[in-house]
Amino acid sequence: MSCLATRVHRTLPVLSMLAAALVLAGCASTPAPVAQPQRPQIRPAAYPVSALVGSWGIASYREDRDRPRTETMARQHCRTPYVITPGPTDGIMMHVADDPKAYELTLKGGADGKTYLGFETPPPHAQDREILSLTENVIVMRFIAPDVHARYGTFVYVRCPGGAQAAAPRRT
Numbered sequence: 001m002s003c004l005a006t007r008v009h010r011t012l013p014v015l016s017m018l019a020a021a022l023v024l025a026g027c028a029s030t031p032a033p034v035a036q037p038q039r040p041q042i043r044p045a046a047y048p049v050s051a052l053v054g055s056w057g058i059a060s061y062r063e064d065r066d067r068p069r070t071e072t073m074a075r076q077h078c079r080t081p082y083v084i085t086p087g088p089t090d091g092i093m094m095h096v097a098d099d100p101k102a103y104e105l106t107l108k109g110g111a112d113g114k115t116y117l118g119f120e121t122p123p124p125h126a127q128d129r130e131i132l133s134l135t136e137n138v139i140v141m142r143f144i145a146p147d148v149h150a151r152y153g154t155f156v157y158v159r160c161p162g163g164a165q166a167a168a169p170r171r172t
Helices: 003-028 064-079 146-152
Strands: 054-061 082-086 092-095 102-109 115-118 129-134 138-143 154-159
Touching: 054 064, 064 154, 138 146
Parallel strands: none
Antiparallel strands: 054 082, 054 154, 082 092, 092 102, 102 115, 115 129, 129 138, 138 154
């Protein structure tokens, strides 16, 4: 056997092992797929949309101790009620902060167990309101955005007797 053939014969196993090692290293260095963060899901709300439809007197407070007085003030506002009507799909028509136009808003449950009112975005969204309590005759809610909440306070909606309807929803 020639000297060249002996060298090739001896280096061939080494080259084969080197090639196999490179192939395996390439497989091992392939990055694993990165998990995409999950968007919070909109869960069913604790209340039906129909519970908000009607004529309401509205007032707001900043301190919890003022809530009883605020409910009395809201009842007085039934002379010019804020009317919440059903929306064209599954929501209700209401105003959002600082906008004279009424929009369709929906009730949605958050992963935190709270119920929110707002656009169809995962809650809690900056434009949402949190429903603090809702009974047949009283709704208490506040805006999520701290600056908006600071301007408007916590709202109390008191259902107006007799279902008096205004010509158009009053702005809140």
